[in-house]
Amino acid sequence: MTSETPAILWFRDDLRLSDHSALHAAMETGRPVLPVFVLDDGSGGSQASGGFRASGGASRWWLHHSLAALRQSLASCGTRLILRRGDSAGTILDIARQTGATDVFTGGLVAPGARQVDRAVAAALDGTLHRMRTTTLFHPDSVRTKAGGAYSVYTPFANACLALGGPKPTLPAPKSIRGAEPIESDRLEDWNLLPAKPDWASGLRDTWTPGEAGAMERAEAFLDHGLAGYAAARDRPANDGTSMLSPHLHFGEISASQLWHMAHRRQAGPARDMFIRELLWREFCANLLWHHPELPDTPLKPEFGKMPWRDDKPGLKAWQQGQTGVPIVDAGMRQLWHLGWMHNRVRMIVASFLIKHLMIRWQDGEAWFWDTLVDADLASNAGNWQWVAGCGADAAPYFRIFNPVLQGRKFDSDGDYVRHWVPELSRLDPRHIHAPWDAPADVLNRAGVVLGKTYPKPIVDLAAGRARALAAYAVIRDRA
DNA sequence: TGAAATGTTGGGGCG
DNA sequence: ACGCCCCAACATTTC
Numbered sequence: 426m427t428s429e430t431p432a433i434l435w436f437r438d439d440l441r442l443s444d445h446s447a448l449h450a451a452m453e454t455g456r457p458v459l460p461v462f463v464l465d466d467g468s469g470g471s472q473a474s475g476g477f478r479a480s481g482g483a484s485r486w487w488l489h490h491s492l493a494a495l496r497q498s499l500a501s502c503g504t505r506l507i508l509r510r511g512d513s514a515g516t517i518l519d520i521a522r523q524t525g526a527t528d529v530f531t532g533g534l535v536a537p538g539a540r541q542v543d544r545a546v547a548a549a550l551d552g553t554l555h556r557m558r559t560t561t562l563f564h565p566d567s568v569r570t571k572a573g574g575a576y577s578v579y580t581p582f583a584n585a586c587l588a589l590g591g592p593k594p595t596l597p598a599p600k601s602i603r604g605a606e607p608i609e610s611d612r613l614e615d616w617n618l619l620p621a622k623p624d625w626a627s628g629l630r631d632t633w634t635p636g637e638a639g640a641m642e643r644a645e646a647f648l649d650h651g652l653a654g655y656a657a658a659r660d661r662p663a664n665d666g667t668s669m670l671s672p673h674l675h676f677g678e679i680s681a682s683q684l685w686h687m688a689h690r691r692q693a694g695p696a697r698d699m700f701i702r703e704l705l706w707r708e709f710c711a712n713l714l715w716h717h718p719e720l721p722d723t724p725l726k727p728e729f730g731k732m733p734w735r736d737d738k739p740g741l742k743a744w745q746q747g748q749t750g751v752p753i754v755d756a757g758m759r760q761l762w763h764l765g766w767m768h769n770r771v772r773m774i775v776a777s778f779l780i781k782h783l784m785i786r787w788q789d790g791e792a793w794f795w796d797t798l799v800d801a802d803l804a805s806n807a808g809n810w811q812w813v814a815g816c817g818a819d820a821a822p823y824f825r826i827f828n829p830v831l832q833g834r835k836f837d838s839d840g841d842y843v844r845h846w847v848p849e850l851s852r853l854d855p856r857h858i859h860a861p862w863d864a865p866a867d868v869l870n871r872a873g874v875v876l877g878k879t880y881p882k883p884i885v886d887l888a889a890g891r892a893r894a895l896a897a898y899a900v901i902r903d904r905a
Numbered sequence: 906t907g908a909a910a911t912g913t914t915g916g917g918g919c920g
Numbered sequence: 921a922c923g924c925c926c927c928a929a930c931a932t933t934t935c
Contacts, residue, residue, distance in 0.1 A: 824935045
């Protein structure tokens, strides 16, 4: 038994030491700090839906490395990260009982499952659960319409955020932390978060540096070198024009507030504003999930419950594997598989293709993204899938059906993105690479492409798929 | 943060 | 010189 009871710092989607209000508050108690992370396979760990949802494979890979980095930073501050696996609420309560701690500090998450866990802890804890804001710019309840309601349209929401004048100043990382007497901890390596058989993570290793230091490095590189060309480059998937900060943000290795303030220290201009607006899209999705716990499973527009979705297992599988025969779609899905990440423009294209051309329910796409994205985030993932499907808040109009060939020609005009991820088409010229089925036989021959053999024929005729989607939407619209 | 169909306009070829 | 047609370019509307 230690002589002094600790303040428990419960890390969740905020795996950093800088700008960490819960860490700051725990230290301010003057008591020794006991940093804890709980892996909750049953109740969703970091994020959970109305029920519970465990992290996907790519997220688990990231989590492993991020925790290793956090453990290292805590060690250099002189304290140990305690790892426990089990039911979140029960585990935290156990630790509190074991150590005699009365105060638990943690970030406030927007996911309904996490809020449920918080309620359970707060109710049973012999003391206080301090829920601090560590993942969003503002508390969801502090951004409300004049009438006190929740925003359902992005632009007024963003304007309301901007009118708040930005988030509070960020907090520095502590140089040292007076750690509590360590208690028993799992070994991170025993959690088996990394894929073993087969090891599919080599592309992830080559692309990402999880952890607070990697996040800061990526942020500074982007703000110093990427911001200037952001407006044009961010829509071209062959360029590294986006910030690629999404997984760092999801795991809270860098806070949205830090990025906001870092961006504001750079030169003012349209590129900076555009980047801030992207941060606010993330904030908007978090706000939506806070106000609509059913967001991950249920269309916000109820008439979409009547949509005559197709049950198409082979189609879903072809989409997942990047074998649809539509080059830009396949390129995106293969990039996702290799990097655990996909360019934002292409996410919209592949999502539109699944939902509209294939008429497969958006929840199936959302689930695949959840499992394969390193930035899988319940609020952003569900919010954006609903946005594309047309059934969400401030959603794309239902008739906005991307033509993947035109999107490819517009945003990958030289074909380099497809060429990189779909190498069997790499010898096709920019004119034909986005629609090989329209290429003359001799062009295909010279490029070594045999449709149906070296590369699939399209699994759906684009014009027919579009017509089918419009017809289906017309039915539910009339019924609404 | 669409695409396709339809409508309008204006320049140029041509009888 | 004129009317007619064609059609590209752009605008509007429809899905």
